[in-house]
Amino acid sequence: MNYLLRNGRVVDPAQGIDQMGDLRIRNGRIAEIAPTLTPEAGERVVDCTDCWIAPGLVDLHVHLRDLRQSYKETLQTGGAAAVAGGFTSICCMPNTDPPLDSPLLVRELIARATRESPCKVYVVAALTQGMRGEQLCDYAALKQAGAVGCSDDAFPVQSAEVLRRAMLGCAAYGLPVITHCEDKTLSEGASMHAGAISAQLGLRGAPGSAETVHIARNALLAHETGCHLHIQHLSTAFGVALVRFFKTQGVRITAEVTPHHLLLTEHACASFNTNAKMNPPLRSEADQHALTEGILDGTIDCIATDHAPHAPFEKAQPLALAPFGLVGLETALGAVLLWNDQLPQPLSPIQIVNLLSTAPARLLNLPAGTLAIGVPADVVVIDPTARWQVNPAMLHSKSKNTPFAGMELMGKARYTFVNGELRFEAG
Ligand SMILES: [Zn+2]
Numbered sequence: 001m002n003y004l005l006r007n008g009r010v011v012d013p014a015q016g017i018d019q020m021g022d023l024r025i026r027n028g029r030i031a032e033i034a035p036t037l038t039p040e041a042g043e044r045v046v047d048c049t050d051c052w053i054a055p056g057l058v059d060l061h062v063h064l065r066d067l068r069q070s071y072k073e074t075l076q077t078g079g080a081a082a083v084a085g086g087f088t089s090i091c092c093m094p095n096t097d098p099p100l101d102s103p104l105l106v107r108e109l110i111a112r113a114t115r116e117s118p119c120k121v122y123v124v125a126a127l128t129q130g131m132r133g134e135q136l137c138d139y140a141a142l143k144q145a146g147a148v149g150c151s152d153d154a155f156p157v158q159s160a161e162v163l164r165r166a167m168l169g170c171a172a173y174g175l176p177v178i179t180h181c182e183d184k185t186l187s188e189g190a191s192m193h194a195g196a197i198s199a200q201l202g203l204r205g206a207p208g209s210a211e212t213v214h215i216a217r218n219a220l221l222a223h224e225t226g227c228h229l230h231i232q233h234l235s236t237a238f239g240v241a242l243v244r245f246f247k248t249q250g251v252r253i254t255a256e257v258t259p260h261h262l263l264l265t266e267h268a269c270a271s272f273n274t275n276a277k278m279n280p281p282l283r284s285e286a287d288q289h290a291l292t293e294g295i296l297d298g299t300i301d302c303i304a305t306d307h308a309p310h311a312p313f314e315k316a317q318p319l320a321l322a323p324f325g326l327v328g329l330e331t332a333l334g335a336v337l338l339w340n341d342q343l344p345q346p347l348s349p350i351q352i353v354n355l356l357s358t359a360p361a362r363l364l365n366l367p368a369g370t371l372a373i374g375v376p377a378d379v380v381v382i383d384p385t386a387r388w389q390v391n392p393a394m395l396h397s398k399s400k401n402t403p404f405a406g407m408e409l410m411g412k413a414r415y416t417f418v419n420g421e422l423r424f425e426a427g
């Protein structure tokens with residue numbers, strides 16, 4: 001099926017395009033962009049009035065729970081959540097079960113995702129064997145198998161010496177080292193941010209230093225080893241300041257922030273809501289403001305969801321026992337556009353699409369994030385002003401753990417195309 005997307009606002013940061021017009025998808029590829037195009041025989045015309053026509057969104061940070069945790073999520077349901085949220089390319093974190101620490105497992109996941117997932121799935125492989133922070137993986141083989149970066153995410157390498165060797169290995173094969181920055185000796189037993197609310201609730205908190213100590217350490221090691229260091233889910237004001245500083249020193253450092261850290265604070269935990277329990281935790285208002293500043297001045301490169309599904313029975317436990325994480329793919333766009341609407345000077349559509357698509361694609365060299373003529377048509381049609389209330393039951397993800405339940409968000413994907421095929425259409 002060929003499509004003519006008509007009368008939208010065509011936004012492509014990669015080509016600097018922001019213009020009213022039409023976009024044609026023919027034989028799975030972007031065929032034409034022009035102020036007005038005439039419908040051709042056999043083409044479905046999609047009315048995009050008041051909508052943006054943008055490159056499909058790209059999420060560098062998704063947990064798909066494959067294979068033995070499929071009660072939380074599968075390649076199919078995770079992919080369905082992605083396209084419903086406007087994402088056409090996602091990166092699978094390696095803490096699947098079994099973890100993605102060998103070329104065989106990486107190849108196998110890519111092959112199955114190609115068959116089962118409605119969106120494109122890239123693999124971030126493990127940085128150390130079993131994500132235990134001890135033995136290095138075979139980076140050359142992982143790269144050859146298709147890995148786009150290496151990370152131990154929630155099991156961050158605690159030994160600086162091991163991390164330094166891992167960075168040298170990854171640098172040799174051009175693999176970015178992607179780190180969740182957490183000194184576990186500082187965050188042991190924490191359920192939330194260490195601050196006024198944790199004191200009030202009588203719960204153990206993780207101080208901001210648990211993150212910043214590792215950001216500084218990792219950036220210093222990246223400077224020595226020459227690797228590309230990508231910092232996951234930045235959550236603290238000092239963390240933003242450190243990334244800003246190391247960028248001025250010429251370190252190859254990039255950073256992401258999540259929609260929930262932009263929009264929520266530690267106050268979301270005040271009612272013992274386990275869906276507001278995540279790692280890194282929601283922090284103070286000062287931290288939240290610093291993250292916004294970090295986006296505005298370019299310190300933070302992109303937005304990523306850290307989509308982390310958990311079953312209802314797991315999140316039904318007391319706050320101290322419940323697992324960390326939230327589902328984020330379907331609320332990301334609505335949360336980001338609501339956050340943007342609250343800024344004194346909102347970002348332009350081109351800046352928003354850059355943060356959610358073009359910048360993350362470039363960061364990991366993914367073939368995505370542009371509407372260039374001839375590329376596979378990964379396209380999202382976004383209604384940027386649609387107000388909608390989050391109803392967990394309506395989510396496509398197998399898990400429903402969202403802290404945004406009942407909240408009104410702003411902005412929604414209307415149509416999502418992957419390789420020119422319509423994979424999601426809002427009801
Ligand atoms: Zn993490």
Ligand SMILES: [Zn+2]
Nearest residue numbers: 093153154306
């Ligand atoms: Zn994660």
